[in-house]
Amino acid sequence: MSGHLGLIALVVPDYDLALAHYCGDLGFERVEDTPLSEGKRWVVVRPSPSAQTRILLAKASSPEQSAAIGHQTGGRVSFFLYTDDFARDHAAFQKAGLEFMENPRAEPYGTVAVFRDKFGNLWDLIEPSGPSENP
Numbered sequence: 846m847s848g849h850l851g852l853i854a855l856v857v858p859d860y861d862l863a864l865a866h867y868c869g870d871l872g873f874e875r876v877e878d879t880p881l882s883e884g885k886r887w888v889v890v891r892p893s894p895s896a897q898t899r900i901l902l903a904k905a906s907s908p909e910q911s912a913a914i915g916h917q918t919g920g921r922v923s924f925f926l927y928t929d930d931f932a933r934d935h936a937a938f939q940k941a942g943l944e945f946m947e948n949p950r951a952e953p954y955g956t957v958a959v960f961r962d963k964f965g966n967l968w969d970l971i972e973p974s975g976p977s978e979n980p
């Protein structure tokens with residue numbers, strides 16, 4: 846098969862709150878925001894213009910979905926955000942009030958630190974060390 850992962854759904858409590866967080870605090874770009882029906886929207890963001898994989902911000906529509914916000918992977922890191930400048934993005938995220946769960950550390954694959962987004966999801970911020978892992 847030849848292809849790539851196009852979208853990942855992320856359950857959020859509110860579209861506008863999620864857009865403010867991901868596009869404001871994290872610096873993502875809004876790709877699409879199309880009204881559908883009954884208050885539903887097709888809202889897509891991406892970390893950079895060159896990113897192939899995008900995030901579909903899906904507003905919770907049931908108590909079960911609301912309960913899953915921030916816990917979609919059972920407390921494990923859910924997302925791996927690659928950067929070309931760890932120090933820059935780490936400082937910007939801290940300034941935006943994101944909670945880092947640890948100090949940055951060097952691993953064989955790059956510099957990394959886990960942070961929690963506004964909704965409770967855990968992310969790795971990673972600056973890859975090798976050319977095969979470049980963002």
